[in-house]
Amino acid sequence: MSARRVLVVGAGVMGHRHAVAVRAVGDQIAAVVDTDLARASAVDSGASTYTSVQEALAQEHDLDSAIIATPSAGHLVQSTELVAAGLDVLVEKPHRVPGQDPALLRDALRTGGRLFVGMSTRHWAGVKAVVSAVADGELGEILTYNDRMQFHLEEDSLPGWYFNSAVSGGGVLVTNGVHAFDRARAILGEELQFHTAALKRVNPSHETEDHASVIARVGESTIASIDMSWVPFDPIGTGLIVMGTRGTARIYMDGSWSISAIGVERSGPSINIDRAPFISQWTSFRDEEAGFGLDDLEPTLELIEQIYQEVPVV
Ligand SMILES: NC(=O)c1ccc[n+]([C@@H]2O[C@H](COP(=O)([O-])OP(=O)(O)OC[C@H]3O[C@@H](n4cnc5c(N)ncnc54)[C@H](O)[C@@H]3O)[C@@H](O)[C@H]2O)c1
Structure with a gap:
């Protein structure tokens, strides 16, 4: 399987944790989005940085995967945009917050990329x-x-x-x-x-x-x-x-x-709970594990x- 080119959205604690897992299996962090560009830059010195998903999608044309690790209420809209753009998306839990309607995401999934929810x-x-x-x-x-x-x-x-x-x-x-x-x-x-x-x-x-x-x-x-x-x-x-x-x-x-x-x-x-499950999860995402x-x-x-x-x- 060729190395994946990954967009990380959200450069906080979890963005860094996922980036470690991506690199551990030989994949590449190609770009990082965070409203705070200094935070985005800290995730991977070789990645391009952007302040919005739209900006990243307009500039980057060879991404195949995205990880969403922003505060929870943004997950549904960001997942919908990225799936609609044809990317395979690993979205942190919860994939939406209570009260949000996932209908548009369902529509995007019919024609776009796939969605995998991060349940570490x-x-x-x-x-x-x-x-x-x-x-x-x-x-x-x-x-x-x-x-x-x-x-x-x-x-x-x-x-x-x-x-x-x-x-x-x-x-x-x-x-x-x-x-x-x-x-x-x-x-x-x-x-x-x-x-x-x-x-x-x-x-x-x-x-x-x-x-x-x-x-x-x-x-x-x-x-x-x-x-x-x-x-x-x-x-x-x-x-x-x-x-x-x-x-x-x-x-x-x-x-x-x-x-x-x-x-x-x-x-x-015992395991390193901040590392081992995230590497296993990224592997499951790549392998398109069901569930x-x-x-x-x-x-x-x-x-x-x-x-x-x-x-x-x-
Ligand atoms: N699976 C797990 O074990 C686990 C553990 C902790 C958190 N989480 C989940 O991970 C997600 C992120 O949590 P965290 O603790 O890393 O949060 P955090 O606050 O540390 O990081 C969030 C980052 O997103 C950025 N951001 C905010 N709005 C944005 C936007 N619209 N576009 C781009 N970037 C934006 C912030 O600047 C920040 O850098 C949450 O949904 C949380 O529930 C999962």
């Missing part, structure tokens, strides 16, 4: 192992599923736009929830149904929720409990635990994992939209 946690080795173990029946019938995506967040450790719902689409429920519900759907199946939830603003200066506790269910016997938190202390015991009638699987926040079931013992080491397109991820956002509609932030 699904590219963790442990998540892949648990998806397979559950699909192969190694854990038996799943009884309980506990996912705790809980982070110690110091004041100012995230850019301010994360707490402005007009830009982020909401708080921890959408920003981390897209990962949590995406992997719950990948492990437990498409029948995951919202049951009840509580949304709480922990930091009173935030407009958006910092904590979300969600109970979902699959069929008659599986309960999924998913907690997402940004808190000003070190939350203990975060990670994923799945227990079935034949065994248990665990994934820790450092990426290490274990599966212990009748006749099955497997485990994996990360618009229609695969829309139900996750619809579930989050349902929770925002039914549950007040208190």
